Amino acid sequence: MNQYHKPTLDKDLDKLSYMGEATGSLGKRLVAPGIGLLFVLVCGLVATLFFFDSPGTYIVAVAAVIGAYMALNIGANDVANNVGPAVGSRAMSMLTALLIAAVAESAGALLAGGDVVGTISKGIIDPAAVANPAVFMAAMMAALISSALWINLATWIGAPVSTTHAIVGGVMGAGIAAAGFAAVSWGTMGQIAASWVISPLMGGVIAAFFLYLIKVLVVYRDDKIAAARRWVPVFIAVMTGAFATYLALKGVKKLVEIDMPMALLIGLGSAIASLLITRPYVARQSRGLENKNQSLRKLFKVPLVVSAALLSFAHGANDVANAVGPLAAIVHTAGFGDVASKVEIPLWVMAVGAFGISFGLLLFGPKLINMVGQQITKLNPMRAFCVALSAALTVIVASALGLPVSSTHIAVGAVFGVGFFREWYTANSLRRFNYVMAKNGRGPKPTRPQRNREEMFRRKLVRRAHFSTIVAAWVITVPASALLSAGLYLLLVPLMG
Incomplete structure (x- = not known):
């Protein structure tokens, strides 16, 4: 048989085989970008249909494409903070996390997302400085493009960043290019800069405090299971109360306006109800468990999955405006020819943001989910529970004090806090x-x-390289977005005239 062996033919066949494998691998890598590109093109087409025969049709279509691209990037980067700890602790699989977060994000955006947004992004720029419709649309377009590009870059290098800070930097940069430094509210910018430090520190301290309590009250006890029966329902009740308060303050603003005292009462009632329900549940779940740490982790899995879903719902309700706020402003200005300080978000624009965030999460989210959940520090369900609880409590404390905070910085700061x-x-x-x-x-x-x-x-127990990369990305998000936005504005404004 060896006389029929052809070395040259075997080499050629091997080359063809390798080429086939390489082509298949490349094809798989191009599937997600291809679906993303199709989504943004469909969004542009939908915008064209809604503004058919209108003078600003092409501007609205381009803005819709950019808004969809921004939403994809928010889903790829920002949502990882909600489900990353649960995945890293193995409380749920990557696929389960992606599906739960995608549904919860879309539900939060469509059911409870703010239907009115400030077009000057929380008072960053004096409205009078950009009163000309052409100038205003160019500024909003530049802000949207710059923030989307920056978040895309941050996702590529593996750094979870604040999308709120990115869009704020974009608006500031375009505003400075349009009307000079005097147009910027530097007091507001000072508060945002302070949040760079406040958010992660608060998140880290609160997460570390609860991890300390769990260790002292449960983990390092002779009878862990008896201690768990006593204290785990209390921890779950605190988490339930925190999330009820958080959702009352931040998650249902579109449906009903709730002040801080009422939100705290709702949280207290929810905590008491949770304590009454979870005591028998934990007692039942703990029967027959061995007296070791591995057994304790099982008791935290269900509340951790629920917390990931609630965080995603609240994120969708709050952060969808980062994707569609500037787009809604452009749509309003193109349709009515005037610049308004606040505009309503049309349903189709809200859908662009909601579905864009979900698609971005499903297509590109696993990279940042792995970063937050596994690569910064090792998480188990108890540590991940502390991260989720810290995210809700920090937002409540910050809201009570009137401090602007970033949900991204809080969650990642909590992960660092647990590790340190x-x-x-x-x-x-x-x-x-x-x-x-x-x-x-x-x-x-x-x-x-x-x-x-x-x-x-x-x-x-904390990887210093990731710590340095993430902190550096946080610090330069606003200035990087601002510089990029200013340059884009100078290119766009002649086209808008």
Whole structure:
């Protein structure tokens, strides 16, 4: 048989096989961008149908395409913060997380998304400075393009950034290019800059505090299951109350306006009801469980999945305006020929934002979900539970204090807070040290644990490279979006005249 062996033919066949595999792999990589491109083109077509025979048809169509592109990028980047910890802790699979978040995001945007948005993005720019319709549409278009491009770049490098900050930077840059530095409300910008520090710190401190409570009250107890029966319902009740308050303040603004005292009462009632319901549930779930940490994680999985869905709903209700706010402003100006301080969002424009965020999550979300859930620090259901609880509580505290905060910064800050707290607690906790010594049969030690420098470095539980990348991306989001927007405005304004 060997006499029929043709080495040249085998090489050619191998080359064809490799080319086939490479082509198949490339084809798979192009599926998601292809679907995304189809989506933005359909959005442009829909806009054309709604503005057929109108003088501003082409402007609205282009704006719809850009708004859809922005929504895709928000879904790819921002939504990871809601479901990343749950996926990283293995409370649910990537596919389950994508489906739950996509449905919850769309529901939040369409059912509770704000139907009126401020076109000057929370008072960043003086409306009188951009009163000319052509100038205004060019500024909004530049802001939309610049923020979308920046979020796309951040997603590519693996950095979760604030889409709110990106759009604010875009509006500021276009406003400066259109009317100079005097047009900017620098007091408002100062508050936004302060949120760069406030949001992650608050999120990290609150998450670390609850992780400390879980460790002290449940994890490092001789009878973990008995401690879990007592305290896990309390933690779930706190989370339920926090999310009820959060949704009352931020998630249902379109349906009903609720002030802080009423929201807190709703949260308190929800917490009490949750405590009454979850006590027997946790007691039933804990029967037969072994007295070890792995058993405790099972008790946190269901509330963690629910929290991911609620975070996604609230995110859809609040952040859809980042994608469609400037688009709604352009649609209004093109249709009515005037610049309004506030405009209503048409249903088709809201649908562009809602479905765009969901498509972006499904097509491009796994990269950032893995980053937030797995690559910053190791999460389990208890740690991820603390992250989700921190996200809700931080928004409530910030709202009560009147502080502007970023949900992205809060969630990622909470992940960092959990990781850095674990580093400190592992190295310094006498309670943990004595527990581990007793478990290994060595008896408790009355002194604090001693570690050499090499061991402490080896046991770092937060990846410093990701920390540096993410913080750097946060700091430059506003200035980068602003500079890009200013340049785009100077290119666009002649075309709008």
